[in-house]
Amino acid sequence: MFDHxxxxxxxxxxCVPPLLLIWLRREFFEILVGNLRTIFLSTIILTIYGSxxxxxxxxxxAWAYSSEKISNVKLMxxxxxxxxxxxxxxxxxxxSFISLSTYYEDRxxxxxxxxxxxxxxxxxNALRGLRIITLERNSTIHVAIAVFVLLEGVxxxxxxxxxxxxxxxxxxxxxxxxxxxxxERLAAKYxxxxxxxxxxxxxxxxxxxxVASAAAAVIGFVIFMSRILRFLL
Amino acid sequence: MYVYLIYLLIFFAIPVxxxxxxxxxxxxxxxxxxxxxxxxxxxxxxxxxxLSVKTxxxxxxxxxxxxxxxxxxxxxxxxxxxxxxxxxxxxxxxxIRRKLKHV
Numbered sequence: 001m002f003d004h005x006x007x008x009x010x011x012x013x014x015c016v017p018p019l020l021l022i023w024l025r026r027e028f029f030e031i032l033v034g035n036l037r038t039i040f041l042s043t044i045i046l047t048i049y050g051s052x053x054x055x056x057x058x059x060x061x062a063w064a065y066s067s068e069k070i071s072n073v074k075l076m077x078x079x080x081x082x083x084x085x086x087x088x089x090x091x092x093x094x095x096s097f098i099s100l101s102t103y104y105e106d107r108x109x110x111x112x113x114x115x116x117x118x119x120x121x122x123x124x125n126a127l128r129g130l131r132i133i134t135l136e137r138n139s140t141i142h143v144a145i146a147v148f149v150l151l152e153g154v155x156x157x158x159x160x161x162x163x164x165x166x167x168x169x170x171x172x173x174x175x176x177x178x179x180x181x182x183x184e185r186l187a188a189k190y191x192x193x194x195x196x197x198x199x200x201x202x203x204x205x206x207x208x209x210x211v212a213s214a215a216a217a218v219i220g221f222v223i224f225m226s227r228i229l230r231f232l233l
Numbered sequence: 234m235y236v237y238l239i240y241l242l243i244f245f246a247i248p249v250x251x252x253x254x255x256x257x258x259x260x261x262x263x264x265x266x267x268x269x270x271x272x273x274x275x276x277x278x279x280x281x282x283x284l285s286v287k288t289x290x291x292x293x294x295x296x297x298x299x300x301x302x303x304x305x306x307x308x309x310x311x312x313x314x315x316x317x318x319x320x321x322x323x324x325x326x327x328x329i330r331r332k333l334k335h336v
Contacts, residue, residue, distance in 0.1 A: 006290045007290050007291075010285060014277060035330075038326065038330045042326045045325060046321075046322065056244070060236050060297070062240045063292065064291065066291070068289075069288070069290040070290070094326070095326050098323060101265070101269060102259075102266050105263055
């Protein structure tokens with residue numbers, strides 16, 4: 001996939017997202033900063049140890065690399081830079097995670113389960129939020145049009161690229177419509193009386209739907225009009 | 234010759250044994266952390282390893298392994314590298330943290 005950068009590429013692919021998950025959260029960041037010395041010292045020691053023992057494995061044939069898939073650059077003529085980068089990222093990820101997890105375990109909290117439960121709850125709430133579609137007239141119209149377009153797509157056998165555009169358009173329109181419905185209800189809850197500012201906010205939310213719908217209409221026209229004309233004529 | 238197995242015993246099992254003894258109280262205290270580390274290594278680590286072997290980034294010479302294979306990976310990988318590797322990462326961290334607390 002990445003040719004000579006395959007080893008490094010996979011390391012980044014598997015390590016950078018989890019690192020971001022751990023370090024980008026403010027709550028976690030503050031805990032990790034408190035353990036920075038331990039995290040970096042562990043990473044350095046593991047990297048040095050790994051960089052010393054990995055060449056031994058290669059020398060005695062425990063495993064072997066494909067020269068087309070690695071950088072072939074050696075640090076001090078001893079260890080592949082790909083291996084050093086691997087150890088740095090593995091050391092950093094696990095030191096960060098252990099630091100975080102042990103902090104919470106000392107306080108009786110299983111942080112991984114807490115995060116999983118939180119994520120599942122978010123999904124449950126979001127799925128519950130979909131019912132707003134059934135409460136608004138415009139939402140139901142958009143859903144009906146979306147289903148119509150999907151059926152058209154199947155019947156006219158549109159290409160993968162065209163499906164991509166159709167799905168993005170449907171997602172944008174329905175997404176904006178749901179948001180618009182939420183804003184309208186929030187505005188109604190906030191103030192039952194007529195208010196110029198609230199009115200502007202509601203109109204702006206509706207304008208968002210209008211813009212998305214107009215763009216979706218153009219996409220639909222470009223994809224389907226010629227096919228419909230050919231079908232009719 | 235069981236090169237890979239011997240390699241794992243020398244460079245993983247021995248350090249893990251020594252460090253594990255030094256931080257044995259912490260290993261009992263942090264069971265959940267250890268289980269989650271193992272869970273991540275045996276899932277995402279396995280996918281990574283499998284993908285790397287499948288796309289030819291690295292390979293295991295069958296002459297240097299025990300000869301038992303699981304999905305293109307030698308059994309030493311699962312029993313030795315994943316398990317002992319996880320404990321190496323954990324014990325190094327706990328040992329350094331213990332040392333820094335006493336400094």
